[in-house]
Amino acid sequence: MNERTIFLLDGVGAALSFILSGLILPYFSDALGLSKELIYSLAGIPAICMIFSFRCYGFIKPIKSWMLLTIILANLAYSLISGSLIVFHDGLSDVGKYLLLAEILVVMGVMILEIRVLQKLRTFPRKSL
Template identity: 35%
Template structure:
């Protein structure tokens, strides 16, 4: 699949569905092993769910996404990473398993932010190169 200003939202939305499902529905069942309360995990899952709804709506309902739509999800993903890193670094109760999960999630989202930023630059402005290089 060639990434462009439309289908990057599909990639983001699918990732957010997986993230929100694992963080909000699966991990709360094992909160003792993670070291965070089930409520905190569900709240993180809810944030991911909101991101999924936004991205999948942009993909399915908007024919030509505007630059601000992509920047919105880039910024939201960045803030989510900051939140998760803050929890991972500041929570004394978070287990090694919990830290591994959240550092892994941040790494994946950081990679997605990189791709989204690249699509933004190629599609909307700073560099108008062909997207085949992605």
């Protein structure tokens, strides 16, 4: 996977997360044990990631390593916020915990791919003597 397609993957994943968090999950807020406001707040991070990733995928040439590092850190922040809800939010239902945990695992999988692409991007070919 190259640096351009990783941004497409991240953008699509962020779009799905935004649709889930911003449009679908608020209807199930009681079952999740999360307020609608909190769910809408969570949707903000994938919305920003979606815009950034699609912009990098479609318009930025060449991709710089700081761009990939930015999206990795944003995904990490989203995972940490979601994880802190699992640990510290008293009213969170089991369904809410499993949903957040599943999303964290998916985001971490994407982050692993992003880190691999970042490592390739930062590796420069060496000339043999």
